Amino acid sequence: MSESTWKESAKGVIKDLRELASFTSDADGAHRVAWTPTWDKAQDWFKEKMKAEGAEISVDAANSVWAKIQGETDDAILIGSHLDCVPNGGWLDGALGVTGGMGAIKRYGKNGKKPKKTLYVVSWADEEGARFGRSCIGSSSVSGALDMEEAIKLKDNDGISFLEALKRYNLKIEDFPKARDQFMAKNIKSYLELHIEQAPVLESQGKSVACVYGITGCERQYITFTGQPAHSGAPIPMRHDAFLAAAQASLAFREIGLKYNAYCTVGKVKVTPDIVTIFPGECTISLDQRSIDPDVLKKIYEEAHDACIKAAADNKVEVVFKPVWSIPPTIFDKRLAELCKEAVKEETGEGTSMFSGPLHDAAEMAKFLPSIMMFAMSSKGLSHCKEENTPDKDLELAIAAFLRLVEKVSMNKS
The missing domain is CATH 3.40.630.10 (Zn peptidases)
Structure with a gap:
C-alpha cells in the first residue's frame, strides 16, 4: 500500500x-x-x-x-x-x-x-x-x-x-x-x-x-472490615470504626505501590450504615494491584494483606478477604x-x-x-x-x- x-x-x-x-x-x-x-x-x-x-x-x-x-x-x-x-x-x-x-x-x-x-x-x-x-x-x-x-x-x-x-x-x-x-x-x-x-x-x-x-499481572480482591456502628459523638479512641481501618489500609496501599513502582488502586468503597451521624460498622473496599514483575506482584499482595491486618488491629475491627480475579x-x-x-x-x-x-x-x-x-x-x-x-x-x-x-x-x- x-x-x-x-x-x-x-x-x-x-x-x-x-x-x-x-x-x-x-x-x-x-x-x-x-x-x-x-x-x-x-x-x-x-x-x-x-x-x-x-x-x-x-x-x-x-x-x-x-x-x-x-x-x-x-x-x-x-x-x-x-x-x-x-x-x-x-x-x-x-x-x-x-x-x-x-x-x-x-x-x-x-x-x-x-x-x-x-x-x-x-x-x-x-x-x-x-x-x-x-x-x-x-x-x-x-x-x-x-x-x-x-x-x-x-x-x-x-x-x-x-x-x-x-x-x-x-x-x-x-x-x-x-x-x-x-x-x-x-x-x-x-x-x-x-x-x-x-x-x-x-x-x-x-x-x-x-x-x-x-x-x-493483576491481583483483585474485596476487603471487608467489620466493627461496631455507633453514634458519631463517641470518642474516636473508643470506637470500632470500620471505615477508619479501611482508610488506614488504603493509605498503606499507596505507599506499597510507590515502594515497588507498582500499581495499587482502591476503586470501590461501601460503608454500612451509610448515615452521617453514625460511624460505620462495616466497610468494604476493592483493591486492584498490578506489576509487570511476578515477584513484585507477589510482594505487594502480601504486604497489602499485612497492612490490612494491622489496620484492623489498630482500629479494633475484624477483616476478611475475598479474591475476585488473578492473572500473572x-x-x-x-x-x-x-x-x-x-x-x-x-x-x-x-x-x-x-x-x-x-x-x-x-x-x-x-x-x-x-x-x-x-x-x-x-x-x-x-x-x-x-x-x-x-x-x-x-x-x-x-x-x-x-x-x-x-x-x-x-x-x-x-
Whole structure:
C-alpha cells in the first residue's frame, strides 16, 4: 500500500469510531456497558458493518461476535478488542481495536481481494467487567481461564446475578467453555490488538504509538472490615470504626505501590450504615494491584494483606478477604514484537516499545497463542472517563502503523 492509502484507511477507522460514539455516547460519556441494551446495539452495529464488507458473521458460545474474510490459506490472523466500556466511559477504549480490525477487513471482502492469510476480527464479550466485576469474560472463555464456580456467583450492584442477565441472551454459563472449541477450529496462528494507552507515558514522551511487549499481572480482591456502628459523638479512641481501618489500609496501599513502582488502586468503597451521624460498622473496599514483575506482584499482595491486618488491629475491627480475579504478568511473542516495532518505526521513524499497566484481552490470548499489542497515545493519560481522547493526527499514525502490522503478519510465513 502507498503511504497515502495507509492514512486514508486510518481516516476511515476514525469515521467509524465517531459513528459508533454518535449512538452509544452522550455528554456524560459512552454507555456501552456489557450485558446492557446499548452494548447490544454496538455489537449489532459491528455485525452489520462487517456484513456490508462481505465478511462472514458468527457469535460464539460466550457471546463474542466474529467477522471473517477467507484468505489464500486457512492459516488465520485474529484481530481482537472489545466494544463494551465502563459507565460514562470514553469513545476509544476497546472500540479503537475493533474498528481498527474493521479497517483491515475493508481492504478485502467486497473489493474482491483475499488476504494472504484468513482474517478474523472479534469483538470480545465483556472485557471491562464493569457490571459483574470479572474482566475478560469472552477471551477467558476461549483461553480456558474462566472459573465457572466464580462466574456462577457473580452479581451486579443491584443484586442481579450474571446467570439471570444471561437469560436475556438465551445463553447458559455452562456453555461458555464451548467457545474454546469453536476457537480452535479456526486455525488461528496469531493475535493482534490495537488499544489506547490509558496512561500519560507516550504523551509525556511526545510519541503517538508504541509496540507493547507485555502486560502487568493483576491481583483483585474485596476487603471487608467489620466493627461496631455507633453514634458519631463517641470518642474516636473508643470506637470500632470500620471505615477508619479501611482508610488506614488504603493509605498503606499507596505507599506499597510507590515502594515497588507498582500499581495499587482502591476503586470501590461501601460503608454500612451509610448515615452521617453514625460511624460505620462495616466497610468494604476493592483493591486492584498490578506489576509487570511476578515477584513484585507477589510482594505487594502480601504486604497489602499485612497492612490490612494491622489496620484492623489498630482500629479494633475484624477483616476478611475475598479474591475476585488473578492473572500473572504477560510477555508477548518476540517475533510479533519485532514486526510490531518495525511497523511503528516505518510510520513514525522510531521503534518505540513499552509495557501496559491496564489489562487487555491479549493477556488471555497470549496464554496459548503468539500475541502482540500496539498502543496509541492517550491525551493527558485519561481513560475510563468522558474526557478520554486521542487527537486525530495521533490516531491516524497509530491506526496506519497497526494496519502495517496486519500486513506484515499476513505476509510472514511463520
